[in-house]
Amino acid sequence: MFLPGARSSAGFPSPADDYLEKSLDLNExxxxxxxxxxxxxxxxxxxxxxxxxxxxMLIVDRSINPSHGKIVVAVVAGELVVRRVESRDGKLVLTSDDxxxxxEVIDGEEIQVWGVATSSVHIL
Known part of the structure; x- marks a missing residue:
């Protein structure tokens, strides 16, 4: 995807066009x-x-360890859920805005963190 600079020429192309910023790579x-x-x-x-x-659309990284304040995807009762992690009394707890x-306390047996959300893509 092309990421334009701050300005675009409406007339004769500028010689500076040879030095435009690189294109935007969403994967990167x-x-x-x-x-x-x-x-x-x-x-x-x-x-x-x-x-x-x-x-x-959440982008979720399984290599990141869950910590206080992170949004995670977890397995609860066999289902994937999206929750926030909070640290309470030395334990990690899944919470929600609702x-x-x-x-629910993350115990590693009944409840397991699948990955940490790193980004959210929202379509307007």
Missing amino acids: LLISNKVATFFMRVDGDSLKASGIRNGD ASIKH
Whole structure:
């Protein structure tokens, strides 16, 4: 994808056009570890207040360790869910912007973190 500079010529092309910025590579911008990265479509609005909406595309990196404040994809009761991680009393807890969703301690057995979301793509 071409990433234009701050200005475009409306007349004779400028000799400076030979020194335009390089094109934008979304893979380079959004993916730091290709082998460990996958895409996931969000289903639901449990993190809407955090800017993650129904239908958004998350870029998730499985090589990143979950930590306080990160958005993660986790396996809860056999299903993939998107939640925020909080540190409480030395334990990592899955939380949501939706008060009706129960907070759950990440124990590694019943609940496992699948990966950490690094970006969210929202279509206007």
